[in-house]
Amino acid sequence: MKSHTTRAFIALAIGGVLTLAAFLGAFFWAGVPDFGFVRTAERTDSVRYQGPFDQEIDEARYLANFAGYDVEVVAGGETVRGDLVEADETHVTIETADGEVTVSAAEFETGRVRGSSYGRPDWGQKIFYFHVPVAEISFIVFGFAAFYSIRFIMTRRREYDIKARVSMEVTLMFVTLTMATGILWTKAAWGVWWDWEPRLTTYFIMTLLVVAYFVLRNSVEDEERRAMYAAVFSILGFIDAPISFFITRLIPSNHPVIERGGLEPPMLVSFIVAQIGMIALGYAIYQLRMGEMLLQDRIESAKTQLER
């Protein structure tokens, strides 16, 4: 038990330092990528300035969102240029050098809007630094659970059942964290809490499978049958993990995919450090739970001996 606890504390310390470093790197070193752009009438000095825009408008009502912008309207054969005061489906009012001019929407022929484009900062991307490592750990630990289950079926040794069960507990923990951070990211990026797209759907199925594993364990009383059923279930359940992981690369999906060279160095370094840190934390949690299981075994054995 001591060795499990010692390993857990070392991994906790390493994981804690690395995830803290990754957090600081993600928020104070890595930049914020742009997520589309924002149009404004004015230009200011900004790293987010993308350049001027010059857009043609074919109906007066489309000018409604451009109050304050530099506009040019051709109506009744005449051209009016100035700052747009207001526009709707009936008229367009423009502040020119000679005062306000109102043009009827019926006479409106064509118009232009001029302004500046700025990158729209995607703050929600900050969730990615930890959401992705946590999801990766859930796949990896699920893989370990399946591996220990295979070992159990081959050897029928109880220690593999315990290892598989503890691995599934760690998987459940990380699956829950992945779902929680993922739902918040989905709201930030897509504006909805959930979308039945391939990655989310297959991951949701994986979550249900992990929960079902524990339901199955709790519903079988006989220890050997329980271990065997759980082992078979976790091996079959694991089939969903690679499907969920690779599905975004196989069929059209809204879920982002990290591409080679797709991250700037500060982002990439923070992301890699977060991944290593999360692996250490996952390992620490596994060792803590294993230590706990071994202690419970010792308690059971001591109680049995005392009852004799």
Add this chain to the structure above:
Amino acid sequence: MVTDPTLKEVYSLVLTQWPLVAGAYALLWTGLVVYVGFALKRLNGLGKQVEVLEAALARRSGDAG
């Protein structure tokens, strides 16, 4: 504090993402810390139980000897 009106307009369109980012990190760290905290507490309790039981076993084997 952003004072430039244009940047204010730019940022006002995206600041709604902040509570979601803060929420995601709060859930993540709270989840991990609480889980590890409970595991350590349980481990500590089990360690004490083992000490008591094994001491009792040792006493009994001492009495028998």
